[in-house]
Amino acid sequence: MPRARSILVRFVLAPAVLAALAAGIAGGLLRAGVALPAGGAWLGAAVSAHAFLVICAFMGTVIGAERAVAVKRWPAWLPPLASGAAGLVLLAGRPAGAAWLAVGASLGFVGVNLVVLGRQAALHTALLLAAALAWAAGCLLHALAVLPGAVVPLWFCFLTLTIAAERLEMTRLMRRRQAAAPALAGILAAMVLGAALSGVQGGLGGLLYGLSLAALAAWLLAFDIARRTLRAQGLSRYMAVCLLLGYAWLFAAGLAWGGAALGLPLRDAALHALALGFVFSMMLGHAPVILPAVARVKLRFGRAFYLPLALLQASLALRLLGGGVDARLLAAGALGNAAAIAAFALTVAGAALAWRFGRAAPRPAPAENDT
Template identity: 30%
Template structure:
């Protein structure tokens, strides 16, 4: 068996393209065209949530089914970035619609085979992604899909946390409380924002953040060392960002940058904290490698990312726009640096293992030659 599953690995360029275009679009929307691609600015949300995050999650879920034909789904969603890049927005949207529906089919099959609460959450998340894409396609407005995309990522991440923590003893009442909190979020997605939808959504999200801080296994990982401590602190930091978003949704509706604050505490603070915390566990599983993308150097870029995001949010709250832009641009660079470091760590570990393997092989051959000469 090869060290890397070629079919899954070959989707990475499309995923990376979605990330780079999404980050460049974020820079443009901040008023700093570091990479001046107009179409990236127009389709920033579609690129980040669909072409990048949606493709990454679809690869993970497709690999669970073993049959590589399911990788056609993340291939379609990853391919959407090329069409968004060239201005063929409708084609890119169609690909995301088909891909998100495909992820829903994957999760339907998995929930039939493994009928557990966490699997149903993953199933619901996939369908929320499809609904968000459909709302955007139908209305022509990215804002029409954003809350459903938040539901997609929230339900997916909570489902994955429950899946990874299913053997942790959690009181039955706490499990029921989490179900109520998630139901509150779902109702908040259904109710229009101009009535009381944002308050319901914010309350549900805040309660879920508190639940995760209290009951998730991350509290155990924090007390350990090295990779496990990185995992635990990363997760719990993400839960704090989720709580911050809940407060913003509930209390800051009249702030001039409400929409920006609401989106980026969630999609950057919460979601990227989750990705980087899960990466040492998920990436080796998805791509069939032994090496984990963890090294203590990640703490540096991870910390700088969190500080730059905190700076962006702070200066957004107090409406100092130049500092907000500066911290936002730095935040984008640090996203790319963090992923670049993880890729470099994996490559370095693979080369190091191959080198050690070759040295051991040479030593064995030398030992055999010595034995033969003695004989």
């Protein structure tokens, strides 16, 4: 099974994930006003379905594969296979087929999380199930072409609830105030309600959604273990830096989302502070741990991991602070975002090679006087 899983991840899921991410980045660059060489019909699909590619085809597949590893049952691999195929079908010019594949993937993912909840009944596993249900609801609305205003907020609920659940699991042994868990449940319930209301009452739903994002950021900053591990060394400190930066961007995304709901021109800031500032910062922080577990790829952590993180933060600040006043700054920031993701991919590849060759290199023989 481990060998079969490795083959599945490396030669089936990885190409689909990379295609979805590359197409999503290309679509995002075009949306930001960056001129790209003609790429055929798939490029038009990448522009119109940017969110679908990044959230459903890319993130849905990555999270689905991570959950399949945890469940250790072969049917759990069907949802990530379906979501990965959805991205390829979309780029092949079949958006309706891709939408229904995503519905199937998300419903299958609900089933996987029911298994997880059955094995361990806890608040964080209940939140993982709620995240899967939010993804399924968004995918179903998308496939049926109804209540379009709720689709993207529900998809972001999928990512945000998943991250909140994983952070809650990591901090479950910490001493927290008795009201902390009910407060988190209330914040996340308000987020889902805001997402649903966005389909029928965009202003009210968007305002509630934005306030809940900001409240979640405050909760995470107050109770997450990252505040303690920031004083650690090596990978633990790097992860803490990624997490705390992500929480700051989550707070900014909440304010921008609420402002956009009130009519301010902050939609790009809201979407990308959440998607890039929060979600991708979380990905950069967790990848050195997740990749060895999912793809069986060992990484040697080093300071080079801070370079793409710094580039992501700087380019995102340029995009969100300057993009509203100068379209060239928006385009430059978007290019920097893409460069940060590419730099992180190269850093991971270099870390994998460093671990492999460092492990294979013979150690020098000790001197005669060494003990």
